[in-house]
């Protein structure tokens with residue numbers, strides 16, 4: 516049987532904007548209130564999906580969410596019809612309106628944690644949407660995420676869906692941005708690395724001082740339990756709190772893994788040596804490549820600026836691995852030189868492809884943030900809703916859909932325009948037909 520690792524990228528929603536919502540995420544704060552282009556953002560994302568599909572990879576699309584989230588505004592006491600709710604919020608609580616307008620569901624690495632069937636006790640692919648409790652604007656995502664995932668992976672013979680963890684900082688869960696799977700072939704039992712920023716029930720454990728640790732050890736343990744992972748398929752690691760304080764708000768800003776390669780910065784983890792030994796032991800005797808980037812080669816600051824580690828590490832049909840990097844890496848002399856020499860070092864990493872995802876990068880989301888990985892066997896892939904899988908026809912159709920519905924530019928003032936909600940709902944209603952998702956949005960129910 517053939518096995519694949521499919522990437523499901525978040526389609527950028529019509530309200531993509533820069534609101535400076537993510538304390539601890541340097542790019543989000545630096546670009547707060549800049550002019551955004553939802554149309555360009557969505558098209559950059561589609562280009563990346565198409566490019567990966569052309570490289571021979573299985574590529575899917577994850578639909579965006581309904582924004583502004585007027586249901587949350589109503590829960591917060593704004594009333595009247597939708598237009599009145601939005602206008603009251605714009606006047607009385609502009610910061611709340613900005614948060615409920617965020618198109619942050621585009622970063623689907625944070626949508627959920629997935630364990631492939633080779634790793635789980637019941638032999639099903641397990642999905643747990645991330646609760647994203649640490650950021651208000653992101654905590655609005657998990658319910659709809661769960662509905663969309665169920666509409667894409669509906670076959671209960673293959674797919675098991677869990678509710679997101681309790682909505683509290685003790686179980687703060689950021690999904691696959693803090694989860695990496697190492698394996699031989701995608702269909703072999705793997706080792707799943709869960710990376711956390713702090714231990715919620717033990718304040719004595721190390722934790723960052725300046726910026727929040729969004730993800731807790733307790734959340735990692737809960738997801739591993741839900742997915743039926745045994746101790747032999749699981750490694751829990753703590754992110755180095757010092758790098759969180761330098762803007763590494765998710766582990767995928769400082770490390771990325773694929774099959775038998777773990778590519779990470781020297782300062783990424785706590786107790787690195789001991790943890791790498793545990794990974795090797797659980798991985799078995801098969802060759803495992805730990806590619807460590809030293810601080811002297813690339814500083815943490817440069818890694819955060821260029822997103823060297825927020826790259827996708829993918830396996831091509833001939834077995835070579837390619838790094839899918841943002842153009843910011845090419846524009847840095849240090850990082851591009853590093854990547855150039857890396858491909859000639861005799862590791863499985865042999866190619867680098869640069870992609871322009873600047874609209875997303877300016878909010879702190881690189882190529883890896885934009886995708887959710889799901890390793891699937893042939894039969895499981897055949898059970899995925901085929902309408903969400905990328906091909907030339909879908910690429911053309913979605914570009915046309917973006918052209919028809921998206922604005923070229925969006926400013927903070929535009930978020931108060933009730934017409935934006937009407938436009939977004941029209942766009943999403945049509946999208947659910949294109950992607951054959953059924954009624955996943957609240958306005959359709």
Ligand SMILES: NCCC[C@H](NC(=O)CCC(=O)O)C(=O)O
Nearest residue numbers: 533534535536537540543622884
């Ligand atoms: N994995 C990348 C996630 C980036 C995301 N940025 C944001 O939500 C910024 C939104 C804004 O500031 O408008 C975050 O920090 O969770």
